[in-house]
Amino acid sequence: MPPINRCLPALRCLRLVDNAAQRQSLRPLTRIARPTIRHHQSRLHHTQAEASSSASTADNAPQSPPATSKPEVKYTSESYPNIKRNSKFKELSADDVQYFKDLLGNESAVVDGVTKDASAELEGFNSDWMRKYRGQARLVLKPSSTEQVSKILAYCNKKLLAVNPQGGNTGLVGGSVPVYDEIVLNLSRMNKIRSFDDVSGILVADAGVILQQADEHAAKHGYIFPLDLGAKGSCQIGGNVATNAGGLRLLRYGSLHGNVLGLEAVLPDGTIVDDLSTLRKNNTGYDLKQLFIGGEGTLGIITAVSIICPQRSPAVNVAYFGLESYENVLQAFKESKKHLSEILSAFELMDVGSQHLYRNATGAKLPLEGEYPFYCLIETSGSNSDHDSEKLNAFLEHVMSEEIVADGVVAQDETQLQSLWACREGISEASQHWGGVYKYDLSIPLPELYDLVAECRERFKSNGLMGETDDHPVKDVVGYGHMGDSNLHLNVAVRRYDKAVEKALEPWVYEWVQKRQGSISAEHGLGLAKKEYVGYSRSETMLRLMKQIKDVYDPNGIMNPYKYI
Amino acid sequence: MPPINRCLPALRCLRLVDNAAQRQSLRPLTRIARPTIRHHQSRLHHTQAEASSSASTADNAPQSPPATSKPEVKYTSESYPNIKRNSKFKELSADDVQYFKDLLGNESAVVDGVTKDASAELEGFNSDWMRKYRGQARLVLKPSSTEQVSKILAYCNKKLLAVNPQGGNTGLVGGSVPVYDEIVLNLSRMNKIRSFDDVSGILVADAGVILQQADEHAAKHGYIFPLDLGAKGSCQIGGNVATNAGGLRLLRYGSLHGNVLGLEAVLPDGTIVDDLSTLRKNNTGYDLKQLFIGGEGTLGIITAVSIICPQRSPAVNVAYFGLESYENVLQAFKESKKHLSEILSAFELMDVGSQHLYRNATGAKLPLEGEYPFYCLIETSGSNSDHDSEKLNAFLEHVMSEEIVADGVVAQDETQLQSLWACREGISEASQHWGGVYKYDLSIPLPELYDLVAECRERFKSNGLMGETDDHPVKDVVGYGHMGDSNLHLNVAVRRYDKAVEKALEPWVYEWVQKRQGSISAEHGLGLAKKEYVGYSRSETMLRLMKQIKDVYDPNGIMNPYKYI
CATH class of the missing domain: 3.30.70.2190 (Alpha-Beta Plaits)
Known part of the structure; x- marks a missing residue:
């Protein structure tokens, strides 16, 4: 640099x-047309690293070391020994596989053990890109139409086969890969732009369209996709909506709850929810699509999105x-x-x-x-x-x-x-420079946002865990983030991972955030990583109401099990 | 003028x-600071008149004549003879009244027949301002705290007393007044600004705060309430959120689904939903508050709102x-x-x-x-x-x-x-100039938006109902509206109301809108007026899913009965 x-x-x-x-010595301010692809790779790395998140949320979850070699990825079932496979879910049979092959064709149903290639391909769908979570799915399905998704889910629901919806698999909290043998339902083949209205800027597209492609399509017409984030080159808009991704343009264009005008989704029983409106105003009943925005695939699978794009x-x-x-x-x-x-x-x-x-x-x-x-x-x-x-x-x-x-x-x-x-x-990326880092992605009301960093630093100073010499595990406590969205990244840079540091951090950080009615997950969602901690941001009442919704839409609990709430 | x-x-x-x-002869463009209160009265009149809506949605519903004298307002039960009082609802007893008086005090429980003043006051709560709908409530409750709302609803739910939530009673589709003897729960005493964050622009306020007061409070800090509409001087922000009001600033600031950050609401069983977040980013579970935005008081009562205000x-x-x-x-x-x-x-x-x-x-x-x-x-x-x-x-x-x-x-x-x-x-206001008007408030995809007006005009020309001479009931078909939001007001200006005109209009207009996946209610909601027509904008599947939600939250159906879906 x-x-x-x-x-x-x-x-x-x-x-x-x-x-x-x-x-005269001042050069005039230069206007710069921002390129469509703006340091994408570094963003991806950055955002994802930010999200590797609280090391201590899962004691056994691997922390990326500062070294270069990739560690062997533990199965999530080993990292989270408290999570047991739900025995009510049926195990995949040859008949099941045949059903899906007949439905989708051989190429759209990747089965473990059939060929060496298939097994290697499966590994990619089972692991998240951070190499922190690893499932044991034996089947990946790649439907190419909403009707196929409907038939898959109806079958799975009837047979009690658990399903893991997957978009670009760029999630940061373990939500996009299976925990056990859930069937991976990958949306990548549903990747068509359905329409773009040149006058209103309303884009309708399949859920599997890559975010960057959606943005480039909008750009051709002078519009901008109202969401931008590091993983734009591989994440899918269906996954973005399902995780209510925040990203870089939220300060300016607002959240997906405001920008998404309509959704098409498939419920666990195969029902196609046809709510793919292209209207900015439509006050005709409960806005059910909002439940799917940020629902992380636990109520159904989003198959298409209608979204309003602002002027570029x-x-x-x-x-x-x-x-x-x-x-x-x-x-x-x-x-x-x-x-x-x-x-x-x-x-x-x-x-x-x-x-x-x-x-x-x-x-x-x-x-x-x-x-x-x-x-x-x-x-x-x-x-x-x-x-x-x-x-x-x-x-x-x-x-x-x-x-x-x-x-x-x-x-x-x-x-x-x-x-x-x-x-x-x-x-x-730099935060691991001294050996490791404990990271938190938090929303805190602006006036108190930085207090957490200052108090955390004091905490480590007074308990003797932080200092300039190598016998102190903590090197520094730093804070940064999207000020405009009240989104703080608290980073505790350490020389080495240490149980004493983790004990000083948790539940202290979560309690601190809870007292200020902040959020323990600002933009990354709950997935597997935050499931146990949601109580710090949500009351018992709210959690009870959420579980009620889950029971209404997915009474068999087949959608993305072991995660969320 | x-x-x-x-x-x-x-x-x-x-x-x-x-x-x-x-x-030189051109005067330079003048910049004008827009006053906070901008022709409020004319707006109110205008917007409300716009919404007097499809005359034919209720054959017997009174249409304001161009004359000056106010017609006697029929009871809604007479205008809509097909709607019968649900016999499962209990009738109000002296014991019930005593319970509420003990809870709220005498002044906050207005009872019919006690005094002449009380009866006159009740009439105001029973009738909408357009004098189109008139209920028969015998009790109006004005709680001053969320806890009181909770106790009222818990009691009503247990006793099966039906409840009509009411904000400023400026609604346009009959949603804000009772149909039969539902108890009116009026929010006007819950009218405090709870907090305003000068840095983030986030306002937290009781549901009963008048929209204009909320905007003026924001203005003092250099911010603007992200919603503006004609009735701002009397409508309440809780009612605005409950009806997902669109208004004049939607093109610029987006919908309430994006701007409302949190809600406090009370469910029919008295449960207080504590989702009053002041965070722009909070991905910790289903965004349940969205169901209450546009839910028109059928799932519970909004008691407070947290909303982000943009820079003025x-x-x-x-x-x-x-x-x-x-x-x-x-x-x-x-x-x-x-x-x-x-x-x-x-x-x-x-x-x-x-x-x-x-x-x-x-x-x-x-x-x-x-x-x-x-x-x-x-x-x-x-x-x-x-x-x-x-x-x-x-x-x-x-x-x-x-x-x-x-x-x-x-x-x-x-x-x-x-x-x-x-x-x-x-x-x-002018649209009734020739004698009367049939009005529709519609969302239609922009490219086809005006086709409806042109086709409607052709329709009346070819069926001989429109012409320059007085023997033709239709004088003209005109169109106008919020182009930026794809929101068309179709107005059929008539010399007199005529069944033949109504038959030519309906269901033709609704079918036309349905074919283009438009909305039969762009911004005014369903209330009583559009309840029967929601099927033109929503599929059977969507309606089934909505009814499912209603059953989850309000199994006894006490909240705003006879309306919505």
Whole structure:
């Protein structure tokens, strides 16, 4: 990574904007058309690493070591010995396999042991990409139509064969791979764009369409898919909706609960739910599709999605700055909403520890010369680059003259834009630099968001587990995340994994979040990893009501068992 | 109303913008800070009139005549003789009344017949403001806490006393007043703002807070409530959420399904659903609150709402123009999204017939001299008035030079802005000008949206019911609505109500909408008025699944009976 400090103008120069000579030395803000595929690989890595999540949520779950070799992936049944196979589920028989082969054809039913290739292929469907979860499915089905999905589920429901719905298998909490021998129902062959309305921006597509392809299709018409995340090159929009993925555009475009206009889904008994509306307004009864958004495949399988795509912004600007306190961060966020209002598309927070981690792990020079306890990254996206730059400059001048922001830089070309984003996106990968990391993905009301990091640091200081010398397991406690969405990533960087550290962290972190009515899973869902901890974010009443819904839709419990609530 | 044509610059001058003399004669676009309360009264009238809806949905339902005197309001039980009182519901006893008085105090339990005042007060709770529906409730309860609501419902559920939840009673489909002797549970005493987060813009408030008060509270902090509608001065946010109100800001800020972050609600058995999250991201289980959004009080009663408020826009511009075809309207809408993108806040459609109706009824001069088959109103709202004007000008120059738009004007001050809005908002009131009107509030996919109006007109021409002479019942068929939301108001202006007209309209209109997978109720909900017609927008499967949900939450069916699905 190239050092970027020298090529970026210091924002403090903006204070002297009346000085003609100084102003001439300032390069004008450059408007950058953001490429469709923006550092996709690093994002994928980053987001997924962020989600490897609380090491201690499963004591035996493997933590990726900082080394390079891939560890042998334990079966989930070994990592979670408390989860027993539900004996009510039937084991797969030759007759069952024959039924599915007759229905789908040989190529769309991958059976274990038939050939060496088939077994290797099965392994890919059984394991998550983090190599943290590994199931024992002996059959993968790849239907190519909603009717086929319906027939598969009706058969499974009747025979009590458990089913694991699977999209791009990029999930982060073990929701997308089987625990035992659940049949994997993979949506990848249902991958057609059904329609795109050029005037309204409404896209209707099969669930198995890759997110990036959906976005590229929208881009051809001048629109943007209202969701963006690191795994966009392999995740599927059906899986995105099923997990209510949050991602990078939520601050600007809102959640899938607002943007998804309709769904087609298949219930466990084979019923096709035909709710694939393309209307923005439709007040004719309960909005049942919402249950499937974030239902993680436990109520049925989403087979198609109708979604409204906003206008694509041709102009993108990125700024990075240092601040003296979290109070200042809050003020800067508030001012950014005021000044940048309709063009603000990202407001990211990084504390100094997270930036040190990034610098130490990558050798990159940080954008600012001075050191500050907090850093923020702001992105604007708008339809007019001159207007956007003017708004951004006015905002920056304001926050600097009011001493809300201490120093900052603005990207002038795509390379600089990427470098600034790397300071935020590179943290997660860097967080294991000292040996390992305990990670939490949390929602906390903004005013208290950073308190958790500060208190956690104090906790490790006072219990003697954190220090500069190697006899202390904890090296540092850092915080960063999607400030605009109140989404904090708490990272405890350690020299080695240690039961004492885990005991100090849990249930303390969850209790802390619970007291502030936060969420123990901001955007990654529950899956297998968070199932046991949902009580910290949801009351007994809510859990009872959720179980009631599950019983209504899936009385036999065949859909994605052992997970969720 | 002042004629505004002379004081507004004709947009065709914009073509000659290089001509210095011409340009000087153009007054610059004026940026107007939109007042918090914008022609509220006329809006209320307008929106409510729009919703008086398909006259033929209830043959006996009174249609407001063009005359001034108020008709005697029939009991709903007389207007809808097919609906019988459900005999399983208990009739109110003295013991019941005593229980509620002990619980709430005398003042919060209004009982029929106790005093003359009480009886008059009861009449207000029994009738909707359109004077179209009239119930026979003998008791109105006004709890002041969630706990009281819980105790009331638990008691009613046990005793099988039916309950009619009521907010501001501004509903348009008969959902907010009883049909028979259901107890009215009015939320008006639960009217406190619980919290407002100045940084995130998240408002938490009791369900009984008036929409306008919620918006004014947000405005004090520089935010805007993400919903705006004509009845804002009297409707309550709990009722807005319960009916999934659409309103004027949906195009810009999206639906309540995306903006409501949390709810507190009470189930029929008294269970308090504590889902009052203030988090933008919270992926911990089924999003049950969504069922209550648009559930119209049939599953439980919303007692508090948490909602995210966007930044308030200080600059507002309005333009009005004429177009030669619906194809041009579609193109103009597409271009407006491209050019105005993040600042577009309204795109309204009016056909020439609707503008003639408005002119004939009010005597107002229309903004443009020439006559065009279609007119559009565009509003922009942004944070920088210079930028917004520049974007709007660029858009207008483009659509005029491309001959998408034939002529147009831009408001230069608040009076002109109001006058332009009046051309859209005055239609509904004007639609009864010739004697009466049959009205439909529909969602139709944009490309076909206006076809319904054209086909309906042809229908009445060919069946001989429409003509210029008085022996024809139909005077004109006009269309207008929220183009940006695909929301059409089809109005059949008649000289007199006539069974032959009704027979030509229904079920033809509903079948037409059904074929295009449109919605028979875009934003007003089902209530009593649309209950029988929901099958035109929802499949048997969907209706079965909805009834399943109703049975889960309200097995005794005490909540808002006789309505919805």
